[in-house]
Amino acid sequence: MPPPPPLAELHLHLEGSIEPETLCQIDPTVTPEEVRERYQFTDFAGFLEAYKWVVRKLNQPADYALAARALRERLAAQGVTHFELNLSVGVMVFRQLETRAILDALRAELPGVPLIFDAVRQFTPEAAVEVAELAVEYGAAFGIGGDEAAQPMAAFRDAIRRANGLFIPHAGETTDARNVWEAVEYGAQRIGHGIRAIEDPALCRYLRDQQIPLEISITSNVATGSVPNVEAHPVRQLFDLGVPIVLNTDDPAIFETTLQQEYELAQRVFSFSDQELAVLRQNAFEYFRTV
Numbered sequence: 001m002p003p004p005p006p007l008a009e010l011h012l013h014l015e016g017s018i019e020p021e022t023l024c025q026i027d028p029t030v031t032p033e034e035v036r037e038r039y040q041f042t043d044f045a046g047f048l049e050a051y052k053w054v055v056r057k058l059n060q061p062a063d064y065a066l067a068a069r070a071l072r073e074r075l076a077a078q079g080v081t082h083f084e085l086n087l088s089v090g091v092m093v094f095r096q097l098e099t100r101a102i103l104d105a106l107r108a109e110l111p112g113v114p115l116i117f118d119a120v121r122q123f124t125p126e127a128a129v130e131v132a133e134l135a136v137e138y139g140a141a142f143g144i145g146g147d148e149a150a151q152p153m154a155a156f157r158d159a160i161r162r163a164n165g166l167f168i169p170h171a172g173e174t175t176d177a178r179n180v181w182e183a184v185e186y187g188a189q190r191i192g193h194g195i196r197a198i199e200d201p202a203l204c205r206y207l208r209d210q211q212i213p214l215e216i217s218i219t220s221n222v223a224t225g226s227v228p229n230v231e232a233h234p235v236r237q238l239f240d241l242g243v244p245i246v247l248n249t250d251d252p253a254i255f256e257t258t259l260q261q262e263y264e265l266a267q268r269v270f271s272f273s274d275q276e277l278a279v280l281r282q283n284a285f286e287y288f289r290t291v
C-alpha cells in the first residue's frame with residue numbers, strides 16, 4: 001500500500017485541539033474521563049461552554065506551548081504536513097494573560113505555521129481592535145469567532161481595517177448567508193464554515209467567481225447542531241456549484257475527529273470520488289497562506 005497523500009488543514013483551533021491526556025498534563029487535577037465528559041454537548045451554546053472550560057485551563061505560556069507541541073506531533077503522525085492555526089487571542093486579552101509571552105512561546109513552538117488571531121464576537125469592538133493590532137505585530141491574520149449572532153460584522157470595521165488585509169473570519173455557520181456577504185464585503189480571503197451560503201445562489205456564484213474558499217468542517221457542524229444531521233450538510237451542493245471547498249476539523253479534540261476522518265466522511269456520506277477528494281486535498285494546499 002502506498003502511503004496516504006499528505007494533507008493540509010486551514011481551520012484548526014489550538015484550544016479545541018487539546019486531547020484529554022494533554023489537558024491532564026496541563027492541569028493534573030482533572031482526569032481524562034472528566035475532560036471527555038466536558039467535551040459532550042448537544043448544541044452551539046453547549047459547545048461554547050466546553051470551549052470556555054478548556055480555555056480556562058490555559059494560563060501560562062508553558063500551557064499553550066505544551067498544547068502546541070502535542071498538536072504538532074499528532075498532526076505529523078497523521079500525515080498533516082501543513083496547517084494554519086487559529087488562536088483565541090481575544091480570550092487571552094480578556095483574561096489578562098501574558099499575551100505576548102504566550103504568542104512568543106507559540107511562535108517558538110510552531111515555526112513557519114501561519115497564525116490566525118481570533119477576536120470574539122461577543123466582546124467589544126475595541127477589544128477586537130487590540131487583537132487586530134497584535135495580529136499585525138505578529139504577522140498573523142485577523143479572524144473573528146464565537147457567537148455569530150452577537151454582533152454584525154460592521155461592528156468590527158475598525159479592527160478589520162487595522163488588520164493589514166489578512167482577514168479570515170467565521171461567518172455563516174449558525175446564522176445566515178447575509179453574514180457571509182458581510183464577511184466578503186469586508187475583504188475576507190477565506191470564510192470559516194460559511195455553509196449558509198447555500199441559501200443564496202448569488203453568493204455561491206460570487207464565492208466561485210472570486211475564488212473565496214469555504215473552510216468546511218462537517219463533524220463540527222453536526223456536533224454543534226449547525227446542521228440537523230450529517231446528511232443535511234450542504235458540502236456536496238456547494239462543491240457541485242463550484243464554490244472552492246477545503247475540509248477541516250475545526251476543534252478535533254472536542255469533536256473527536258481527524259482530518260483523515262473528514263475526508264472519509266466526505267467519501268462515505270457525500271459520495272466524493274477519489275478524483276474529487278484529490279481536488280479537496282489540493283485546494284487545502286492551494287489556499288494555504290504563505291505570508
Ligand SMILES: [Zn+2]
Pocket residue numbers: 011013145170192250
Ligand atoms: Zn472555528
